[in-house]
Amino acid sequence: MTEAPLLSIENLVVDFATDDGLVHAVDGVSLTVRAGEIVAVVGESGSGKSVTAMSILGLVRTPPGVIRDGRILLRGEDLRAVSGERLREIRGGEVAMIFQDPMTALNPVMTVGQQIAEALRLHDRDLSADTARARVVELLRKVGVPDAEQRYRQYPHEFSGGMRQRAMIAMAVANDPDLLIADEPTTALDVTIQAQVLDLLRTAQRETRAATILITHDLGVVAELADRVVVMYGGRVAEEADVRSLFARPRHPYTAGLLASVPRPDLDGELLSIPGSPPNMIDPPGGCAFHPRCPMARDRCRTDRPELRDLGDGRRSACHFADELDEGSALFSAEEAAG
Numbered sequence: 001m002t003e004a005p006l007l008s009i010e011n012l013v014v015d016f017a018t019d020d021g022l023v024h025a026v027d028g029v030s031l032t033v034r035a036g037e038i039v040a041v042v043g044e045s046g047s048g049k050s051v052t053a054m055s056i057l058g059l060v061r062t063p064p065g066v067i068r069d070g071r072i073l074l075r076g077e078d079l080r081a082v083s084g085e086r087l088r089e090i091r092g093g094e095v096a097m098i099f100q101d102p103m104t105a106l107n108p109v110m111t112v113g114q115q116i117a118e119a120l121r122l123h124d125r126d127l128s129a130d131t132a133r134a135r136v137v138e139l140l141r142k143v144g145v146p147d148a149e150q151r152y153r154q155y156p157h158e159f160s161g162g163m164r165q166r167a168m169i170a171m172a173v174a175n176d177p178d179l180l181i182a183d184e185p186t187t188a189l190d191v192t193i194q195a196q197v198l199d200l201l202r203t204a205q206r207e208t209r210a211a212t213i214l215i216t217h218d219l220g221v222v223a224e225l226a227d228r229v230v231v232m233y234g235g236r237v238a239e240e241a242d243v244r245s246l247f248a249r250p251r252h253p254y255t256a257g258l259l260a261s262v263p264r265p266d267l268d269g270e271l272l273s274i275p276g277s278p279p280n281m282i283d284p285p286g287g288c289a290f291h292p293r294c295p296m297a298r299d300r301c302r303t304d305r306p307e308l309r310d311l312g313d314g315r316r317s318a319c320h321f322a323d324e325l326d327e328g329s330a331l332f333s334a335e336e337a338a339g
């Protein structure tokens with residue numbers, strides 16, 4: 001028997017009105033997150049990862065955004081249908097978000113300590129100011145902010161980027177969330193700091209046992225942290241699998257391309273990437289959106305849009321020819337990537 005998922009996104013459709021036309025940012029995304037698991041969401045820039053994540057907490061600005069369709073169920077509660085008050089309660093309570101740039105989430109005119117204390121008291125009105133303060137100092141210590149007592153009184157701009165991200169993580173886990181959404185949490189940081197913040201995120205995840213949606217470009221991070229992976233392309237899910245199976249045998253040519261895009265020590269560190277560019281989301285290609293870049297594309301792929309289908313073993317692929325992708329097949333060779 002399978003447990004009901006903690007979060008379930010069903011057929012999410014989000015458009016943005018722009019001067020150039022309607023951007024079909026998310027076009028029928030479905031995904032689930034079970035309690036405690038880490039789901040990585042990967043895909044090239046513009047594939048709809050952030051818009052999907054922001055939709056969960058109702059953070060898509062409307063206008064220009066419009067959620068056209070879909071349900072977002074948190075333990076069965078439809079987040080698109082709940083009151084504004086309930087949604088604010090969920091934000092920073094049951095569901096917390098960590099952004100790429102903590103400056104966008106931190107209030108510049110409030111001290112870091114006050115903000116985290118406020119987040120705590122928002123979800124526990126009986127908490128005294130003193131207790132909240134003590135808990136925040138403790139939280140700051142836990143996430144590795146040195147001199148937590150002094151840091152409590154400082155403003156976000158007095159923190160380094162890495163320290164700000166630590167403070168964000170402290171704020172995110174303050175109310176012991178069931179779901180953490182981390183959107184490129186380390187992309188803006190120096191490489192050495194990235195590793196530290198990722199370690200911290202992993203520790204925070206273990207301690208809170210929060211399910212986590214981790215949006216990242218970094219397949220190394222995926223391999224290290226994720227239980228399951230959702231690969232997005234052109235506003236849709238191209239493939240979904242547990243992390244081991246995905247790396248061992250991708251079942252969508254786009255995933256194969258992504259996996260080939262990492263630096264290869266056996267090729268003198270040469271970076272292979274998928275030829276061509278991501279689809280124009282105002283006027284996406286017909287059929288399979290990946291067909292113009294796909295080495296396997298056939299006539300059917302140009303006309304017939306593949307639905308995400310179940311391949312068994314918890315795997316799903318939106319490729320007509322998923323079964324023809326063989327183990328170890330080199331779909332994207334060095335020559336192809338160069339050409």
Ligand SMILES: Nc1ncnc2c1ncn2[C@@H]1O[C@H](COP(=O)(O)OP(=O)(O)OP(=O)(O)O)[C@@H](O)[C@H]1O
Pocket residue numbers: 016017018023024025026043044045046047048049050051052064065281
């Ligand atoms: N406010 C907006 N107005 C217009 N278009 C938008 C807006 N926000 C997102 N989009 C468009 O929606 C599409 C999906 O964007 P999204 O930010 O989800 O991509 P992403 O996968 O997170 O990319 P990245 O890896 O660069 O963060 C893109 O084409 C983007 O230009």
Ligand SMILES: [Mg+2]
Pocket residue numbers: 049050051183
């Ligand atoms: Mg993004």
